Amino acid sequence: MRKNAIIEKTAQAILTICAVVAIFAVCAITLYMFIKGAPALKEVGVLDLLFGTIWKPTASTPSYGIWYIILASVISTGAAILIGVPIGLLTAVFLSEISGRKLGGIVGSAVELLAATPSVIYGLIGMMVLNPLMFKLEKAVFAGDASHQFTGGANMLSAIFVLAIMILPTVISVCTSSLKAVSDNLRAASLALGATKEQTIFKAVIPAAKSGILTGVVLGIGRALGEAMAINMVAGGAVNIPLPFNSVRTLTTQIVSEMGYASGTHRQVLFTVGLVLYLFIMIVNFILLRARKAGVARED
Amino acid sequence: MKINMRKIKDLTFRALIYTSAAFSVLLLMGIILYVFIKGIGVVDWQFLTSVTSVLKGTVGIAGNIVNTVLIVLITMLVAVPIGVGSAIYLNEYAKSGRLVTIIEYATETLAGIPSIIFGLFGMMFFGEKLGLGFSLLTGSLTLIILVLPLITRNTQEALKTVPDTYRNGSIGLGSGKWHMIRTVLLPSAMPGIITGAILAVGRIVGESAALLFTAGSAKILPATFGGLLNKPFQSGGTLTIQMYLSATSEGDFDTAFGIAVVLLVIVFGINLGTKALTRHFDVTRED
Numbered sequence: 001m002r003k004n005a006i007i008e009k010t011a012q013a014i015l016t017i018c019a020v021v022a023i024f025a026v027c028a029i030t031l032y033m034f035i036k037g038a039p040a041l042k043e044v045g046v047l048d049l050l051f052g053t054i055w056k057p058t059a060s061t062p063s064y065g066i067w068y069i070i071l072a073s074v075i076s077t078g079a080a081i082l083i084g085v086p087i088g089l090l091t092a093v094f095l096s097e098i099s100g101r102k103l104g105g106i107v108g109s110a111v112e113l114l115a116a117t118p119s120v121i122y123g124l125i126g127m128m129v130l131n132p133l134m135f136k137l138e139k140a141v142f143a144g145d146a147s148h149q150f151t152g153g154a155n156m157l158s159a160i161f162v163l164a165i166m167i168l169p170t171v172i173s174v175c176t177s178s179l180k181a182v183s184d185n186l187r188a189a190s191l192a193l194g195a196t197k198e199q200t201i202f203k204a205v206i207p208a209a210k211s212g213i214l215t216g217v218v219l220g221i222g223r224a225l226g227e228a229m230a231i232n233m234v235a236g237g238a239v240n241i242p243l244p245f246n247s248v249r250t251l252t253t254q255i256v257s258e259m260g261y262a263s264g265t266h267r268q269v270l271f272t273v274g275l276v277l278y279l280f281i282m283i284v285n286f287i288l289l290r291a292r293k294a295g296v297a298r299e300d
Numbered sequence: 301m302k303i304n305m306r307k308i309k310d311l312t313f314r315a316l317i318y319t320s321a322a323f324s325v326l327l328l329m330g331i332i333l334y335v336f337i338k339g340i341g342v343v344d345w346q347f348l349t350s351v352t353s354v355l356k357g358t359v360g361i362a363g364n365i366v367n368t369v370l371i372v373l374i375t376m377l378v379a380v381p382i383g384v385g386s387a388i389y390l391n392e393y394a395k396s397g398r399l400v401t402i403i404e405y406a407t408e409t410l411a412g413i414p415s416i417i418f419g420l421f422g423m424m425f426f427g428e429k430l431g432l433g434f435s436l437l438t439g440s441l442t443l444i445i446l447v448l449p450l451i452t453r454n455t456q457e458a459l460k461t462v463p464d465t466y467r468n469g470s471i472g473l474g475s476g477k478w479h480m481i482r483t484v485l486l487p488s489a490m491p492g493i494i495t496g497a498i499l500a501v502g503r504i505v506g507e508s509a510a511l512l513f514t515a516g517s518a519k520i521l522p523a524t525f526g527g528l529l530n531k532p533f534q535s536g537g538t539l540t541i542q543m544y545l546s547a548t549s550e551g552d553f554d555t556a557f558g559i560a561v562v563l564l565v566i567v568f569g570i571n572l573g574t575k576a577l578t579r580h581f582d583v584t585r586e587d
Contacts, residue, residue, distance in 0.1 A: 004476050011478035012393055019386030022406040022452070025445040027423045029413065036424055090320035098317060107321050110328040116571045117331065119558050120544045125331060127547060168324065198310040226414020229508040229544055252416045252509070259513055274420045286410040289405070291565030
């Protein structure tokens with residue numbers, strides 16, 4: 001009997017330790033991002049670093065402005081959301097309101113497999129399919145414009161399209177489950193008042209699932225902000241003003257492409273880039289938790 | 301006139317909905333077709349079993365396959381016990397209070413952190429601070445924290461589906477709590493736990509940004525068994541990393557597409573497998 005009591009106590013202790021690992025991991029990551037990311041802010045100067053627009057880390061008088069990099073991340077994420085969310089929401093409407101089991105099963109499986117596709121494969125296909133298309137578009141838009149630096153299609157527009165596609169599975173699955181959670185009474189009431197099916201969907205069901213849809217959007221923002229490899233493969237390799245047809249670097253791709261060889265202050269600035277990305281993600285996470293809590297509170 | 305406008309509007313909405321849904325399916329089919337057409341010709345026995353070598357004139361990914369398998373094994377060996385243990389604690393032991401809120405908050409936060417941040421942290425902490433350098437071990441340690449939330453959450457979901465009568469029945473018969481968990485709860489929740497574990501394998505196989513600066517990119521195949529045992533302490537690129545390098549710095553698109561085919565087969569196989577598993581053990585299904 002005593003032996004059993006010891007086993008019970010040991011098991012509980014070990015399980016508690018397992019549970020605490022996640023807390024330690026988050027604390028350690030946060031600590032490291034700040035410890036490694038802060039020194040460059042002091043060395044280069046907060047304003048010069050964050051709001052500087054010239055990125056020349058290897059010049060004889062180096063300049064470490066990451067403002068365009070921050071902007072490129074924010075703009076490409078925003079644009080990807082503007083494209084991806086409507087498509088994702090409409091697909092979710094199809095899955096929850098319109099399709100039967102069979103058709104819904106096919107679309108649903110396709111979405112799941114898209115979610116499982118590794119990001120480097122999106123990057124590879126972006127390089128081979130999207131970049132040449134964008135190059136054609138670029139040549140058409142800037143024909144005869146000598147001041148434009150041609151990118152061969154590796155530009156922010158390509159990054160936006162790849163991101164928009166990559167956030168689709170997340171947006172679709174979250175929106176679908178929140179639409180499905182809407183009570184059938186609401187649909188029946190709307191239809192009984194003489195509304196058509198489409199009116200019911202857009203005026204009754206979607207507004208009722210608002211908080212869930214918002215969660216999907218925020219998750220999509222987090223995904224787009226944090227995506228690194230695929231964007232690195234399609235967005236080109238130079239820090240520029242984030243315009244559609246310019247090669248751009250985002251917070252993530254800046255780290256991926258320069259961490260391998262950077263040293264000294266340059267390396268420290270890359271850690272600061274990581275810190276900025278981390279802070280963005282923490283803000284997104286915070287909003288996400290609030291949105292989830294609001295959703296749960298409403299259901300009660 | 302008004303009714304006509306209504307009809308046009310409704311039809312437009314409906315067309316948009318169908319187009320969007322079709323987009324996902326066509327996109328997936330497009331990706332699969334494109335990758336297979338470009339890459340299937342590259343994949344043969346030699347490609348899978350040899351190492352790229354200019355000297356021998358061979359192109360192959362055997363080294364990367366071994367690296368991937370090793371990383372998956374080491375990561376899962378640590379991540380599954382911790383993740384499952386954490387879920388058991390949260391679901392069975394913890395009384396809802398401050399600690400539980402913090403643990404769940406931490407798990408959610410971990411799940412939201414992008415892989416490149418994990419990669420940076422792994423490089424700084426495991427690689428530099430602990431002196432493991434670029435090695436499969438550094439990569440695995442990094443991936444352990446990355447897949448932890450996935451395993452914890454899936455196990456929690458699985459534990460929640462086990463009816464309370466099982467717990468009460470077992471405790472009522474005089475079993476201790478841990479004994480009950482070990483002999484009644486875990487076996488009942490096993491399909492869900494396995495699903496979570498397999499999904500985690502899929503995540504590891506597809507991961508790239510977290511590995512680039514932790515596990516590195518070497519593709520040499522260990523020659524002896526001793527070499528294999530020593531491999532975790534050396535640099536090694538997984539399939540995904542090799543694919544990235546082939547497509548970018550090496551400019552070898554044939555190899556890139558060949559690896560893409562292998563990756564798609566593995567990842568899709570994993571997904572379809574977990575779906576079949578879930579369906580097989582789903583007691584609430586309607587048909």
